[in-house]
Amino acid sequence: xxxxxxxATRILFISYLSTTYCQSEMVPIKGGTYTPLYGRDSLxxxxxxxxxxxxxxxxxxxxEFVKKYPKWQRSQVKKIxxxxxxxxxxxxxxxxxxxxxxxxxITSISWFAASNYCECQGKRLPTIDEWEYVAMANKTMPDARxxxxxxxxxxxxxxxxxxxxxxxxxxxxNYWGVYDLHGLVWEWTLDFNSVLVSGESRKDVDNDSNxxxxxxxxxxxxxxxxxxxxxxxxxxxxxxxxxxxxxGFRCVKDIIEEQ
Amino acid sequence: MANKKTKLIKSLVVLTTxxxxxxxxxxxxxxxxxxxxxxxxSREMVAELTSPPNVPTPVGRRKAKKLIVNMEILEQEGTMxxxxxxxxxxxxxxxxxxxxxxxxxxxxxxTLSNHPDNKLPHNIxxxxxxxPGGGATSSFVAPGHEKMFxxxxxxxxxxxxxxxTAPVGMHIANGMxxxxxxxxxxxxxxxxxxxxxxxxDFYTKGENGEPGLQAFDMQxxxxxxxxxxxxxxxxxxxxxxxxxxxxxxxxxxLYVGNGGPNLVSSFHVIGEIFDKVHVEGxxxxxxxxQTTLVPAGGAAIxxxxxxxxxxxxxxxxxxxxxFNKGALGMLKVEGEENKKIxxxxxxxxxxxxxxxxxxxxxxxxxxxVEVSTANKSLEEKMISGKxxxxxxxxxxxxxxxxxxxxxxxxxxxxxxxxxxxxxxxxIVLKGKTxxxxxxxxxxxxxxxxxxxxxxEIADVLTYVYNSxxxxxxxxxxxxxxAVKNGH
Numbered sequence: 001x002x003x004x005x006x007x008a009t010r011i012l013f014i015s016y017l018s019t020t021y022c023q024s025e026m027v028p029i030k031g032g033t034y035t036p037l038y039g040r041d042s043l044x045x046x047x048x049x050x051x052x053x054x055x056x057x058x059x060x061x062x063x064e065f066v067k068k069y070p071k072w073q074r075s076q077v078k079k080i081x082x083x084x085x086x087x088x089x090x091x092x093x094x095x096x097x098x099x100x101x102x103x104x105x106i107t108s109i110s111w112f113a114a115s116n117y118c119e120c121q122g123k124r125l126p127t128i129d130e131w132e133y134v135a136m137a138n139k140t141m142p143d144a145r146x147x148x149x150x151x152x153x154x155x156x157x158x159x160x161x162x163x164x165x166x167x168x169x170x171x172x173x174n175y176w177g178v179y180d181l182h183g184l185v186w187e188w189t190l191d192f193n194s195v196l197v198s199g200e201s202r203k204d205v206d207n208d209s210n211x212x213x214x215x216x217x218x219x220x221x222x223x224x225x226x227x228x229x230x231x232x233x234x235x236x237x238x239x240x241x242x243x244x245x246x247x248g249f250r251c252v253k254d255i256i257e258e259q
Numbered sequence: 260m261a262n263k264k265t266k267l268i269k270s271l272v273v274l275t276t277x278x279x280x281x282x283x284x285x286x287x288x289x290x291x292x293x294x295x296x297x298x299x300x301s302r303e304m305v306a307e308l309t310s311p312p313n314v315p316t317p318v319g320r321r322k323a324k325k326l327i328v329n330m331e332i333l334e335q336e337g338t339m340x341x342x343x344x345x346x347x348x349x350x351x352x353x354x355x356x357x358x359x360x361x362x363x364x365x366x367x368x369x370t371l372s373n374h375p376d377n378k379l380p381h382n383i384x385x386x387x388x389x390x391p392g393g394g395a396t397s398s399f400v401a402p403g404h405e406k407m408f409x410x411x412x413x414x415x416x417x418x419x420x421x422x423x424t425a426p427v428g429m430h431i432a433n434g435m436x437x438x439x440x441x442x443x444x445x446x447x448x449x450x451x452x453x454x455x456x457x458x459x460d461f462y463t464k465g466e467n468g469e470p471g472l473q474a475f476d477m478q479x480x481x482x483x484x485x486x487x488x489x490x491x492x493x494x495x496x497x498x499x500x501x502x503x504x505x506x507x508x509x510x511x512x513l514y515v516g517n518g519g520p521n522l523v524s525s526f527h528v529i530g531e532i533f534d535k536v537h538v539e540g541x542x543x544x545x546x547x548x549q550t551t552l553v554p555a556g557g558a559a560i561x562x563x564x565x566x567x568x569x570x571x572x573x574x575x576x577x578x579x580x581x582f583n584k585g586a587l588g589m590l591k592v593e594g595e596e597n598k599k600i601x602x603x604x605x606x607x608x609x610x611x612x613x614x615x616x617x618x619x620x621x622x623x624x625x626x627x628v629e630v631s632t633a634n635k636s637l638e639e640k641m642i643s644g645k646x647x648x649x650x651x652x653x654x655x656x657x658x659x660x661x662x663x664x665x666x667x668x669x670x671x672x673x674x675x676x677x678x679x680x681x682x683x684x685x686i687v688l689k690g691k692t693x694x695x696x697x698x699x700x701x702x703x704x705x706x707x708x709x710x711x712x713x714x715e716i717a718d719v720l721t722y723v724y725n726s727x728x729x730x731x732x733x734x735x736x737x738x739x740x741a742v743k744n745g746h
Contacts, residue, residue: 085375085403156474158378159346161334186378226477229425230379237380237401237424244402245375 298364323364354492356437436518495665497588507594519555644722
């Protein structure tokens, strides 16, 4: 009886989510244990179950958001929360740029704005570990990091200019049913600056034992590491008020077990 | 009287003191600083930055200044070779990046701007910097942002700069390197021409010459299996119309760098000897050098006087890179011939290793005894022609007659070749200099006169005409004779 009740609540809850105004569709991610790029077996990370947005937040959704919360409009936003590049492509406070598609991912937003967007929907930004955990899946496998094709695809994207103009859903749907983790835009994470790739990325090899302990970095010649290094380097170059043309976000939500 | 004398002495003393003071002033103007860090800077100046092969105006005798360098990072598509493009990551829009020219004691205020359309963060490590990461620590910058830091130039020399963001190798392999020159007090000695040449190795998904936009190939980079080894970022950046130039009698100074990421360069100019080389870009000067080694992430300054006219080929003397991967440039020298230094061909004859007992047949009206060879079948000519081709023509025109883009024209399916057999014979006989158009592409190089017999010319041309889609002309010795005698 209790199980049925629980199920019913969940179904109700999910249907509530999907009908709510400008809430993006979410999929459940089954948690697990994995070894991040920077880890050894002893440094495995355990991820709890959570839900993740299927697509990055779109221009359209963010437009609705700033209409509802004017403090995040370009002319209103506090300087400490967003730098001069914030929503730089927009024609006005509530109007996208001429070349911007409503279904393209929102970019040129600061971490503060992204974070608050998620918060206003009862969600949050994913942690680096959560993001990396979901993003290590290809179409069919939860962890495809050892596959050459998978890594070549990612590296190939890093070299393609101006992919931020493409619409969400442009790339592949992965094992979890999540789109666009690779191939569209970079994405903000909750703790983007907790793993520091300092300005001097070679020094990290010696010093940041947490990230590049010993051979993990010195032996980092395989494609998987190179692809991931680029993401960590990008995150390391950011400050929370920065807005970047190639950087968007998506939200996640914890799955709270009912007592 | 005694009073007068004292006065005189007094005034002399005053004079001497004054002059001492005065010369003291002059001394302080020319004061040599034991520590370059103590050299004071006066005024600001915005640095002139140039794209290769140009270099900024020499520093000369100017005082140390606050030198403002503004450099922009651009990730952009460019041409690797005809039909092949590549996504270059650049400092200042060129590979190698803009040339920076400073002098010892300058305080360089460096602003690195990362274009908003770029995808990746970057930074800069200048080997001329004394400080952590060569500046990389302070210049790590996200797209759409800029970072400023400053450094004092302490050591004179020619230094490499490059991006040092993870993965470092990939940033360098995509073209993120350049040179910064720190001139000594009073500047480098004057020369007539200065050029900026920097070698780099590139790794592409497709093999050398494969058309279309080529992606970077990490595995090949790790294996150090380069598809392109080039000067100034692409095949042909220093050949044909892009060749560097000088006039007879001028002194030429080459600022040679090597960005790598992997390969060491054996830098050589065919037909010249470097009068002076600043070994590894430093203060040691070596003289009379044929080939100088430029390490990856290193540099050299090579100086020489050009004495005779002609086209001098710049190569990485690890020679397959030059003729097969693109590491080839040209220095065109114009002016008067100097037969004392270089004669050109003086005499041509037949060589008989068995001795002088056999007389050379006088050319001209005497009946040829070569009848039997002139009657060679096409098949025989093809066999002999191929041998001659591989010995004489292969290096420039390549195994399949494909030539080398921007340097040596193709023979395969060549409209120029097929249009006029007598012209082709003439070129083999007498050589060819100057611009020609082959299959729509312009070439401006030198083919030397070939010292081979008329029979050999007939054979090799027959081989060429009957290979690689050409018009199957069967060239006879008689035709070669006619061209030879007709001119």
